[in-house]
Amino acid sequence: MNSLAVDLNARLEGSVVMRLFSDLGKRIFFPKGIVAQSAEARTRGVRFDATVGMAYEKGEPMTLPLLRELTQPLSAREAVPYSPTAGIPDLRTTWQDLLAEKNPLLRGVKTTTPVVVPGLTAGISLTADLFVDPGDVVLIPDLFWGNYRLIFEERRQCRLREFSFFNENYRFNRRAFADGARAAAGSGKLVVLLNFPNNPAGFTPSPEDVAFIKQTLVNLAESVPVLLIADDAYFGLVYDKEAYPYSIFGEFAQAHPNLLAVKIDGASKEDFAWGFRVGFLTCGFKGITDDQAEALEKKVAGLVRGTVSNSCTPAQSVLLRLLRSETYQAQKRTARDILQARYETLHQILENQEAQQRAPMLKPLPCNSGYFMSFYCTPHNAEELRLALLDAGVGVISVGQSYLRVAFAGIDQEDLPELYETIFSVAEALGEQPGPHTNFLQESIEA
Amino acid sequence: MNSLAVDLNARLEGSVVMRLFSDLGKRIFFPKGIVAQSAEARTRGVRFDATVGMAYEKGEPMTLPLLRELTQPLSAREAVPYSPTAGIPDLRTTWQDLLAEKNPLLRGVKTTTPVVVPGLTAGISLTADLFVDPGDVVLIPDLFWGNYRLIFEERRQCRLREFSFFNENYRFNRRAFADGARAAAGSGKLVVLLNFPNNPAGFTPSPEDVAFIKQTLVNLAESVPVLLIADDAYFGLVYDKEAYPYSIFGEFAQAHPNLLAVKIDGASKEDFAWGFRVGFLTCGFKGITDDQAEALEKKVAGLVRGTVSNSCTPAQSVLLRLLRSETYQAQKRTARDILQARYETLHQILENQEAQQRAPMLKPLPCNSGYFMSFYCTPHNAEELRLALLDAGVGVISVGQSYLRVAFAGIDQEDLPELYETIFSVAEALGEQPGPHTNFLQESIEA
Structure with a gap:
């Protein structure tokens, strides 16, 4: 060693x-090699730093003018050198x-x-x-x-x-x-x-x-x-x-x-x-x-x-x-509020009794956070439902045999009703297909 | 498997x-998981893409205004989404x-x-x-x-x-x-x-x-x-x-x-x-x-x-x-020419007989390309020379016991004579120190 x-x-x-x-x-x-020795040269503030594999001009990293334009408003030092x-x-x-x-x-x-x-x-x-x-x-x-x-x-x-x-x-x-x-x-x-x-x-x-x-x-x-x-x-x-x-x-x-x-x-x-x-x-x-x-x-x-x-x-x-930046927290809060609103609309949709009755084969799993919600869709084959949804213009992820993951955070709030209406309709149209009748508590999945 | x-x-x-x-x-x-299914949804041009873990707004990746400013002039699609x-x-x-x-x-x-x-x-x-x-x-x-x-x-x-x-x-x-x-x-x-x-x-x-x-x-x-x-x-x-x-x-x-x-x-x-x-x-x-x-x-x-x-x-x-870009090749050539000029100055310096006589203990290895040249510096201890050079305001890399790597590509052309003058002077001042007398052909090194 x-x-x-x-x-x-x-x-x-x-x-x-x-x-x-x-x-x-x-x-x-x-290692105590190039990186460590180079750091030592920088700490010592040497007049000539000939340690590291980068080209410099007048003390600034040498770079192509176009690269500088494309990384505005960063300085050359913020844009092109190696980081520690x-x-x-x-x-x-x-x-x-x-x-x-x-x-x-x-x-x-x-x-x-x-x-x-x-x-x-x-x-x-x-x-x-x-x-x-x-x-x-x-x-x-x-x-x-x-x-x-x-x-x-x-x-x-x-x-x-x-x-x-x-x-x-x-x-x-x-x-x-x-x-x-x-x-x-x-x-x-x-x-x-x-x-x-x-x-x-x-x-x-x-x-x-x-x-x-x-x-x-x-x-x-x-x-x-x-x-x-x-x-x-x-x-x-x-x-x-x-x-x-x-x-x-x-x-x-x-x-x-x-x-x-x-x-x-x-x-x-x-x-x-x-x-x-x-x-x-x-x-x-x-x-x-x-x-x-x-x-x-x-x-x-x-x-x-x-x-x-x-x-x-x-x-x-x-x-x-x-x-x-001073505006970071406020900008992040604004973006987060948009996701919060999408989440709340999602819950209004899912708690609608009519939708649940139309597609009883789609069982929404508990969701209180994050980007996604998932349906347990027994007795459907989740992959079959995913492909049918693609035909209907909706992209979701099938997970294992019986789960469907929907990234609600990626959909505009006003579009969520139409998205879920399509999911419920397509599931309803597929109907009670014969499929593997597993309990969600017993099935191992990944997403 | x-x-x-x-x-x-x-x-x-x-x-x-x-x-x-x-x-x-x-x-x-x-895997045929999220990435593959998400690619399928994109290929099919679905109306609602609820596959992937990203937030969108009106079809564009959702992003903080400040992040957009800091990645100008890239579009949001060029700056923030996952790449394949x-x-x-x-x-x-x-x-x-x-x-x-x-x-x-x-x-x-x-x-x-x-x-x-x-x-x-x-x-x-x-x-x-x-x-x-x-x-x-x-x-x-x-x-x-x-x-x-x-x-x-x-x-x-x-x-x-x-x-x-x-x-x-x-x-x-x-x-x-x-x-x-x-x-x-x-x-x-x-x-x-x-x-x-x-x-x-x-x-x-x-x-x-x-x-x-x-x-x-x-x-x-x-x-x-x-x-x-x-x-x-x-x-x-x-x-x-x-x-x-x-x-x-x-x-x-x-x-x-x-x-x-x-x-x-x-x-x-x-x-x-x-x-x-x-x-x-x-x-x-x-x-x-x-x-x-x-x-x-x-x-x-x-x-x-x-x-x-x-x-x-x-x-x-x-x-x-x-x-x-149309100017890429020309801009790259200009930058490359700067390195070529540094290389040529380097060779003028190294071929100077007087310098070689002053510091015969520094043997430059052949160099025709790249960012670096190396000295075989027997009978010096390369690390001792490196530390002495740090004191003299020059940062270089010691490699194993007997090699010194100099990143000539990182030094302005007009500074190269002073850089090498310092290296030769410091080596000369250290003189013929007792040290391991190995032949460069027999010593295993790394840099």
């Missing part, structure tokens, strides 16, 4: 991080400040400084690289984003163990979660991945449910190291007062010395900047020291270096300007 | 690709057309359509994921970019086998290359990674050397599957008529049915857009069919999906506008 990895591991020795690291997590390090491996420092600290502002439980709490990664998927993928080995079990709700399969099953060769997200009363299934967690912990290590608001259901548990989740994991952390991954892709998009309004990372960042919490979030949904690919990876556990936090950030940065080198500079620069 | 992976593998069966795939390469696939997993289609085909324009041997030659990846490092890292397994041997010159270690040794647990890049006459070491390739092929699979212009030496072999490399690998392809990875980070920056002026990918894309060539290139250095993180991954082998090319692109896209989802949209959009 490289001596730099040995050093980082020594700094993390005795902490939950070392108990959770994958083989790759143990091996990875941040872990991200633009001001962006990292600004995001950290905002995390505390948005999540009261994080105020005054020590965590790592968020590391910039090229999108939330990268954050989840790097977390998988760092902390799960082939054969490890990852506990997830049975309603989940299909890409988890590619990341955990195909890339990392883990086993996804699903628990029923909803109970028979269409509420968060505490028993299934607790049973699943206890069973998964039997392997001697517990990895839990939670995505609230949930994709595809658009559901966030209640504060009481979150307290139950926390107590369950803290209890298990007494006996096995626990990794809680919070996929906060849809953070902040909570429309109903009964749903837990913060990131669960706030509950877990200092919950137990044997429980590592990793928060994956970013600008994609929160700031309506999907294609920017700016995500953040933040870690915390009870008792984390400054030295451990720095060592952990270097582990993450080492993996960033070995997979993408660094993240997109103009996207980071635009985001930093956005977050620092 | 997932049935979609089985299908892709069946389409590639019998080709060199299947003989080279890593375990992960065999397992990976492009494999990249913006027009950007991929435009880059492919440019490849043929820049490399005569690629004209009319069938390859995969370049897949967009988030920077060249990502291209190399994904290639490693697809084609090398733990324990595999990767042949590289002993002058190489240090990040290869992190990618191949730490992430993929391969063994890097180095050959002496220069022979005793300071020319490309054909014998060492051929011996290294034959020895590496002994494992039943040959993986060669070449980076011309080379980092850190700034050296590109001659056309005759490239012919020799080609013949060596084609001969070996008769008995073992061969993967040739061309890291073309510094493509096009060739300043001397004796150096091979094209990408070696052109020589290998159709060289032999048992030889797969992978080209990693991008905008970073070629278009002076380092922080954009727009790279391309292109593959070819003799006899590749359309169906095989498509299957291989899907394998790459599957891995992109499972690591980063997709690459930065505004960066791709800016690059596409740049490549399509």
Whole structure:
């Protein structure tokens, strides 16, 4: 093992991080090569910086005039140079400040400084690289984003163990979660991945449910190291007062010395900047020291270096300007209010008794947050219904055999009635097709 | 194994690709989930697209006004939506057309359509994921970019086998290359990674050397599957008529049915857009069919999906506008001429006898291309010299014990004499320090 990895591991020795690291997590390090020597030259403010692979002219990054025009109003320094491996420092600290502002439980709490990664998927993928080995079990709700399969099953060769997200009363299934967690912990290590608001259901548990989740994991952390991954892709998009309004990372960042919490979030949904690919990876556990936090950030940065080198500079620069602007909060609130209005119209539509009677085969799952709602459409074949809807000019996602995911957040409020009218009509026209008669509580799905 | 992976593998069966795939390469696939269903909805031009996780308003991506201002002059569609997993289609085909324009041997030659990846490092890292397994041997010159270690040794647990890049006459070491390739092929699979212009030496072999490399690998392809990875980070920056002026990918894309060539290139250095993180991954082998090319692109896209989802949209959009502009070629030529002038000044400085006599301990390695030149600085400790240079206001990179890399491309032409005067003076002042007396041909280095 490289001596730099040995050093980082020594700094993390005795902490939950070392108990959770994958083989790759143990091996990875941040090299003292070009990046470190180049940073040293910049710190020293040398007269001639001949360290890094970039061309400069009169102290400014050399760039094509057209590239400058196309990246207005950014300065050349904001647009074209490489960013540090872990991200633009001001962006990292600004995001950290905002995390505390948005999540009261994080105020005054020590965590790592968020590391910039090229999108939330990268954050989840790097977390998988760092902390799960082939054969490890990852506990997830049975309603989940299909890409988890590619990341955990195909890339990392883990086993996804699903628990029923909803109970028979269409509420968060505490028993299934607790049973699943206890069973998964039997392997001697517990990895839990939670995505609230949930994709595809658009559901966030209640504060009481979150307290139950926390107590369950803290209890298990007494006996096995626990990794809680919070996929906060849809953070902040909570429309109903009964749903837990913060990131669960706030509950877990200092919950137990044997429980590592990793928060994956970013600008994609929160700031309506999907294609920017700016995500953040933040870690915390009870008792984390400054030295451990720095060592952990270097582990993450080492993996960033070995997979993408660094993240997109103009996207980071635009985001930093956005977050620092005086109008940011107001503009975000306006956009969020539009989604809130769409959500409320959605609920008026779904609570209409007539529609429910016309298409009793479409059972809407609970939805209080996020971008999506899903129908359980037994006895239909969801794929058949999806194709019929395409013919009728409506694009939705079929999930497994029996689920249909509708991105209500992507549809103008005034169009929602027509959209759902079409869905109900097409379902009604298809009628009671013979199909697999499964109960939604028993069927494993992904979205 | 997932049935979609089985299908892709069946389409590639019998080709060199299947003989080279890593375990992960065999397992990976492009899911028929959200991305595929969403593409279908777009193709069908549905009235309501409720498939994908983005918010729209009146058919345009919903975005914050400030984000629009900061990404001027891009349209909202160019700035904020997700890009397709494999990249913006027009950007991929435009880059492919440019490849043929820049490399005569690629004209009319069938390859995969370049897949967009988030920077060249990502291209190399994904290639490693697809084609090398733990324990595999990767042949590289002993002058190489240090990040290869992190990618191949730490992430993929391969063994890097180095050959002496220069022979005793300071020319490309054909014998060492051929011996290294034959020895590496002994494992039943040959993986060669070449980076011309080379980092850190700034050296590109001659056309005759490239012919020799080609013949060596084609001969070996008769008995073992061969993967040739061309890291073309510094493509096009060739300043001397004796150096091979094209990408070696052109020589290998159709060289032999048992030889797969992978080209990693991008905008970073070629278009002076380092922080954009727009790279391309292109593959070819003799006899590749359309169906095989498509299957291989899907394998790459599957891995992109499972690591980063997709690459930065505004960066791709800016690059596409740049490549399509009428002034692009002229602006690029102007920038390139500046580097050519810096190179010529560098050579005037290095050929000055007086400087050489003052600091005989600094032996410049041959340099005809790229961003860098390197000194072999025996008997100095390179790190000691680097630190002394920092004190004198000069930042350079120490490589191993005895090499010093100078990024001449980053220094204004008129400053080069002072830069090198400082380097020679500091080396002279340090004098003939006792230090490890190694021959540059025997020392393994990285940069």
